[in-house]
Amino acid sequence: xxxxxxxxxxxxxxxxxxxxxxxxxxxxxxxxxxxxxxxxxxxxxxxxxxxxxxxxxxxxxxxxxxxxxxxxxxxxxxxxxxxxxxxxxxxxxx
Numbered sequence: 181x182x183x184x185x186x187x188x189x190x191x192x193x194x195x196x197x198x199x200x201x202x203x204x205x206x207x208x209x210x211x212x213x214x215x216x217x218x219x220x221x222x223x224x225x226x227x228x229x230x231x232x233x234x235x236x237x238x239x240x241x242x243x244x245x246x247x248x249x250x251x252x253x254x255x256x257x258x259x260x261x262x263x264x265x266x267x268x269x270x271x272x273x274x
Contacts, residue, residue, distance in 0.1 A: 190244045192224045194255065202229060202248040202255075210239065210246070211263065218248055219261065226261040230254040 192206025204220065204227070211219040211226070213236060218229040223244070234250035 190223050192222055194227075196252060196255070199231075199252050200249065202246075202252050204246045204248075205244055207239075207241065207244045207246045209241065209263065210236070211261075215250070220246065221263045225257045225259055226263070228254070228256045228258050228261075230256075 190206045193204070195203040197203075204222065206223040207220055208223060209221040211221055213219070213234070215234050216230060216232060218234055218236070220227045220229070229248060229252060231250050231252040231254070234248055234252070236246065237249045238245070238247040240246075
C-alpha cells in the first residue's frame, strides 16, 4: 500500500485531558513547535495548538501519534496554512 493511501486511512482523534495532556492520532508531521504553539499536519488538515508551557512528550510519526503536555488554551484547524514538508527534512536540508 502506498504511504499516501496509508495516511488517508489513518484514524484521526483528539483527546484533551484536564487541558494539560493532549493526545492526537492521525499526525502526519509536526510543522513547528515552541512553548506557546504547536502546528501539526494531520490527515484532516493543519491543526494549531496554543497554550503555555507546551512540550512534546512523545512523537511517533510511523504510528501517527503525538502527546503534548502543558496548558492547552486553543485547538484550531487552519486550512489556510499549507504543509511545508517535514520538520526534520527542513532542519537537515532534505
